Amino acid sequence: MSELRRWNGPQAFDAALLREMDDDDGVIVMGTEVVQSALRRFGPQRSRAVPIAENGVSGLAVGAAMAGLRPVVILRNATFSYLAFDQLLNQAAKMRYMSGGQARVSAVFCVSFYSAGQAMAAQHSQPSYALYAHVPGVRVVAPANPADAYGLLRAAIRSDDPVIFVESAWLAEDVAEVDPEHLVEIGTAAIARGGTDVTIAAAAHAVPVALDAAAALARDGIAAEVIDLRTIAPLDTATIRASVRKTGRLVVVDESPPVCSLAAEIVADVTTDPVTFAALRAQPARVCAAPVPVPFSPPLEAAVFPSAGDVARAARGLVAGSLAGATSGWGSSPGRAR
Amino acid sequence: MASDGSLEVSQYRIMLLIRGFEQLAMELMLNRTAVGTVHPYVGQEAIAAGVCSRLAPADRITSTHRGHGHCLAKGARADRMFAELLGRVDGYCAGKGGSMHIADFSVGMLGANGVVGAGLPIAAGAALAASVRGDGTVVVAFFGDGAVGAGAFHETLNLAALWKLPLILVCEANGWAVRTATQDTIAPRPIAGLAAGYGIAGVVADGNDVTVMAAAAAAARDRALAGHGPTLIEAVTYRMTQHSMRPEAPPDPRDPNQRAHWASRDPIDRHRKYLTTAGWLDAESDAALQAEITRELAAALDFGLASPYPAAETAFEGVYAEVVS
Numbered sequence: 257m258s259e260l261r262r263w264n265g266p267q268a269f270d271a272a273l274l275r276e277m278d279d280d281d282g283v284i285v286m287g288t289e290v291v292q293s294a295l296r297r298f299g300p301q302r303s304r305a306v307p308i309a310e311n312g313v314s315g316l317a318v319g320a321a322m323a324g325l326r327p328v329v330i331l332r333n334a335t336f337s338y339l340a341f342d343q344l345l346n347q348a349a350k351m352r353y354m355s356g357g358q359a360r361v362s363a364v365f366c367v368s369f370y371s372a373g374q375a376m377a378a379q380h381s382q383p384s385y386a387l388y389a390h391v392p393g394v395r396v397v398a399p400a401n402p403a404d405a406y407g408l409l410r411a412a413i414r415s416d417d418p419v420i421f422v423e424s425a426w427l428a429e430d431v432a433e434v435d436p437e438h439l440v441e442i443g444t445a446a447i448a449r450g451g452t453d454v455t456i457a458a459a460a461h462a463v464p465v466a467l468d469a470a471a472a473l474a475r476d477g478i479a480a481e482v483i484d485l486r487t488i489a490p491l492d493t494a495t496i497r498a499s500v501r502k503t504g505r506l507v508v509v510d511e512s513p514p515v516c517s518l519a520a521e522i523v524a525d526v527t528t529d530p531v532t533f534a535a536l537r538a539q540p541a542r543v544c545a546a547p548v549p550v551p552f553s554p555p556l557e558a559a560v561f562p563s564a565g566d567v568a569r570a571a572r573g574l575v576a577g578s579l580a581g582a583t584s585g586w587g588s589s590p591g592r593a594r
Numbered sequence: 595m596a597s598d599g600s601l602e603v604s605q606y607r608i609m610l611l612i613r614g615f616e617q618l619a620m621e622l623m624l625n626r627t628a629v630g631t632v633h634p635y636v637g638q639e640a641i642a643a644g645v646c647s648r649l650a651p652a653d654r655i656t657s658t659h660r661g662h663g664h665c666l667a668k669g670a671r672a673d674r675m676f677a678e679l680l681g682r683v684d685g686y687c688a689g690k691g692g693s694m695h696i697a698d699f700s701v702g703m704l705g706a707n708g709v710v711g712a713g714l715p716i717a718a719g720a721a722l723a724a725s726v727r728g729d730g731t732v733v734v735a736f737f738g739d740g741a742v743g744a745g746a747f748h749e750t751l752n753l754a755a756l757w758k759l760p761l762i763l764v765c766e767a768n769g770w771a772v773r774t775a776t777q778d779t780i781a782p783r784p785i786a787g788l789a790a791g792y793g794i795a796g797v798v799a800d801g802n803d804v805t806v807m808a809a810a811a812a813a814a815r816d817r818a819l820a821g822h823g824p825t826l827i828e829a830v831t832y833r834m835t836q837h838s839m840r841p842e843a844p845p846d847p848r849d850p851n852q853r854a855h856w857a858s859r860d861p862i863d864r865h866r867k868y869l870t871t872a873g874w875l876d877a878e879s880d881a882a883l884q885a886e887i888t889r890e891l892a893a894a895l896d897f898g899l900a901s902p903y904p905a906a907e908t909a910f911e912g913v914y915a916e917v918v919s
Contacts, residue, residue, distance in 0.1 A: 301726050304757075312715045319719020319733075322704055323654065325726060327719070342746075354695040355705055356687035357912050382781035392913050407610055443918030445804060489916050547782025 258436040263325035265427025268402040268434055269366075270294075273328060277356075278303065281325060281414055287311055289382065310336050311488060314365060315344035318418075321363040326413055334367035334384035335420060335458030348418040349393030364412045366421040371461050371511045371550075372561035374425060378549035383460060383511050385422045385516045389489035394486040395419040397444055400463035402432045403570035404486055406439035415442060422488070424461035445492035447499070454505040454571045457496055458520055459485040460508040464497040469509075469571065478575055485508070493525050497532045504537035505574040509567050513547035538574040544566050599874030603883075605647050605804045606869055609862050611882060612663040614891045616835075619662065619679060623839040627643030628680055635663035637802075637834030640861035641766050644807025645734060654702040655734040656713035659694045660766075660833075661706030662786075663750050669701035672891060673827035685899035688908065696797060711744035712765070714739060718855075721759035722771075722826075732760040732818045734811075740771030740830075742780050742788075751826070752804045755792035758823035759912045760785050760815040765826065766801060768833040773819055773847045786828035787855075796823050801829030802861040805868065832856035867908040 263271060270293050277283045277298055284302045285291050294303035306313045312332055317327040331337045344365055351359040367487060369383045370376035380589040389396045395417050405427055412419035419442070448463055448530040449470050463484045470480040481499050485491065500506045506526055510519035518543040526532045526540060546560040604906055606891030615634050621629035635642070638660070646667035658662040665675055670686065678685025679693040697705035699901070704720060707713045724731045731773050741747055742765065754761045769776055782788050789796020795817060799810045809828060814825035836846050836859060846853075869875035875883075 284722075307749070309745075309749040309752070309754060312718075312746055312753065315712065315746060315750070316719035316722055317751065319656070319704070319716035319721075320720070320726075321722045322699075322716065322722040323723035324724045325735075342709055342712055343715065346709055347707075347716065352704070353913050353914065354687060354691040355697040356685070356686075356690050357701040358697055359705070360915060369855020395914075395918075441918075442916075487918075557658070 257562060260433040260435055262431055263402050263406070263434050264429065264431045265337045265402045265405050266392040267425065268406040269409055269423070270321045270333070273413075273433070276413040282324060283326045283328065284320070285328045285330065286317065288332060291330070301368065306365060309345050310340035311517065314340040315347065316350050317363040317365070318343055318361055321361045322359050326362045328364045328366065328413060330366045333366065333380050333383050335379055337365065337367050337384065344394065344418075344420065345388065345391040349391050352417070353393060355425065360416050361418045362416050364419045364421055366411070368425050369425045370425045372465070372563070375552060375554060375557060377552040378412055381550035383422060385459065385488045386512055387518065388420045389518070390516070393418070394489065396422060397442060397486065397500065398422040398460040398488055400424075400426070400448070400460055400487065403428055403438055404415070404426060404446070404484070405435045405439055407438040408486065411437050411442050422460065426461045426464075430459050440486060443490045443492055444488050445486050445495040446484045447483040447495070449482040449483060451503065452480035453479045453503055453575055454484060454507060455481050455496070455499040455503045455565060456507045456514065456571065457483045457508040460511070461489060462511050462562065465562060465564050466509050466567055469567035470570045472564060473571055476572065478571065480571055490523070491521065496522060497526060497529055500526050500532050501535040504535055505571070506536070506540040506544050507563050507567060507570045507574065510542065510544045511547055511561055514542055514544040515545060515547060519544050525531065538577060541570040541574060543570050599869070599872060601647060601808070602869055602872070603874055604874070605643045605808065605881060606629070606862075606865050607887070608643040608647070608667050609804065609865060610887045611672065611891070612639045612666050612873070613862055614887050615662055615666060615675070617893055618895055620835070620839045621679070624841055626841060629694050631661070631838045631840050632679060633645060633660040633838045634833070634835040635660050636713050636834065636855065637861070638766055638768060638831045638867065639663055640804035641764060641801045641807050641829045641831060642736070643803040645762070645764055645811040648812040650736065652729070652731045653701060653733065653822045654704055654717075654731065655736060656704050656717040657706045657736050658738060659706060659708055660712060661696060662693070663759055665698060665703055665706070666695050668698070669700040672894035673897035674897050677901045680898045680901070681903060682898060682901035683904040690912070692861040708805065711737065711741040711746035713715050714741065715748050716836040718754045718759055718761055719756065721761040724760050725757065730819060732762060732815050734762045734764055735838065736764050736766060738771070739767040739769065739776045739780060739785060742782065742785055751788070751792050751794070753825070754824040755794045758821060760818035760872070762811060762818065763824055763826045765828045766831055767828050768831050769841045770837070770848065772835060772837045773844070784828055786826050789826040789895045794820070794826060796826040797827070798830060801831030804861060804865050811863070815910065832859075834860070863866070900913055
């Protein structure tokens with residue numbers, strides 16, 4: 257094992273990018289702010305500043321990939337990527353299939369999002385991963401810590417498929433030890449904390465929320481298993497199902513609203529898989545963001561995003577067999593989610 | 595430039611091939627042998643034939659929903675194209691793309707496209723790859739005047755100009771965006787005049803004259819490879835058929851006098867006269883060439899019709915390069 261490094265999210269991102277640019281001279285990076293470390297080491301041909309033109313720049317990445325490069329585009333906020341949906345979801349996602357396998361769209365589109373506690377309001381606070389995941393042809397990854405940001409970005413750059421890399425802005429404040437050889441296989445979840453009483457599945461910044469809930473539950477004698485999904489598309493359903501078959505209970509934490517969401521997909525999977533369904537000892541619970549544009553004012557924002565308390569309450573309800581407790585949070589509560 | 599006429603005759607041959615292909619494709623639509631739709635390139639053949647006649651095999655192009663002409667001019671095979679627009683397994687995309695998504699990467703044809711303007715940044719990206727690799731190739735983006743109002747057009751020109759990408763932007767200005775005259779929706783006139791604002795070369799060219807288009811493309815290619823960046827060519831032309839061919843298509847909204855005017859400027863007739871005047875074609879060699887192309891296309895169509903439909907389970911394959919279990 258190489259010497260461990262202590263990196264925050266952006267440092268891990270930079271390190272992964274430089275590592276892959278070192279390994280493959282076809283890797284280039286484009287962002288509205290030039291990546292200075294890459295510029296210094298690889299020059300202006302491979303590290304480029306681009307205008308605020310999400311669709312055009314994403315299209316350049318698609319074309320450059322189809323012509324053999326491995327471009328990385330930094331689109332900044334996930335909501336800005338909506339300007340590029342043609343190139344992300346109509347071109348990159350479909351080109352391989354439509355061309356009968358001729359096109360290789362080896363491009364990475366990096367977005368970040370603000371969420372609970374960051375007071376960035378509606379147009380900057382949307383994880384968006386479920387929007388991308390709905391369209392076949394793209395991979396969607398969402399790291400929950402700097403180490404996986406490093407390992408997933410490296411895997412994304414190496415992938416011959418287009419990958420949307422969705423990062424919580426909270427990772428900038430998370431410092432962790434990273435093995436420079438760390439590489440995460442796309443499509444693999446991780447067990448962030450082992451447990452036997454209830455499974456809590458989460459992605460990105462919902463993972464630390466779930467871990468906080470698990471710590472609180474442990475004080476009550478409830479052993480929660482926390483699954484860090486890491487990849488949204490394709491979901492590692494095998495890991496989720498195996499955990500739920502063991503615990504018999506599932507809480508999904510999702511910083512997106514519940515309609516057509518990651519949480520909805522996971523609940524659908526475990527309840528339609530016969531073996532997992534038979535192992536359930538309680539109905540699954542979804543703890544999601546409220547279905548409203550994210551408000552600015554801190555007390556309003558706090559009311560909208562799932563908290564560790566919401567997650568713990570839902571888990572306790574499932575363990576106690578209490579419907580009332582299990583419906584805390586937004587996704588499972590028809591009375592609140594209007 | 596002195597010429598023995600071989601380039602000019604080969605341009606004529608490609609134009610005849612495109613016209614003949616489109617006539618058969620329209621028949622397939624009207625007699626309901628083919629499904630979906632096709633967007634005929636009839637009337638615009640001089641643009642693809644002229645531009646592609648001056649490209650190298652390793653040069654790349656992106657195309658539009660009206661892409662059959664670009665495919666054939668870049669060297670794609672008519673038989674696999676017919677198979678694709680009939681949804682058959684031997685089609686270029688194994689039946690997954692159809693008329694609007696034909697691609698042949700082996701000849702540098704990066705694909706037709708169902709979204710107006712989408713091919714522009716993709717072409718610029720391929721040109722960026724050529725620039726990064728320094729491989730001495732250029733990329734052509736074919737697009738219509740309807741795309742000039744789209745953001746992707748400006749976003750592409752801005753970066754291609756700034757980075758001096760080896761890109762040739764060929765605007766096929768046929769005057770119509772589906773059933774709306776582009777004079778009602780597009781402000782800049784001439785469209786090529788926009789080039790000045792980006793600091794790149796811009797030319798208005800007669801899109802119904804294949805030799806004019808070939809010369810414009812050759813000059814643009816030389817500029818690109820000399821490091822002078824992109825050229826915006828506005829190829830003034832007219833689509834001689836409806837926007838898209840379907841049995842139940844609405845009536846053509848265009849003035850019959852306008853259509854008659856442009857029919858008198860048919861690019862194939864004009865080039866035939868040019869070749870005849872130059873002594874490179876006579877009635878006999880013309881008839882022989884036309885008969886040869888008719889036979890070639892009939893065989894290509896037979897190939898397409900004989901090709902089986904793909905197995906249904908292939909619908910679930912090929913979404914990703916890598917299977918993640």
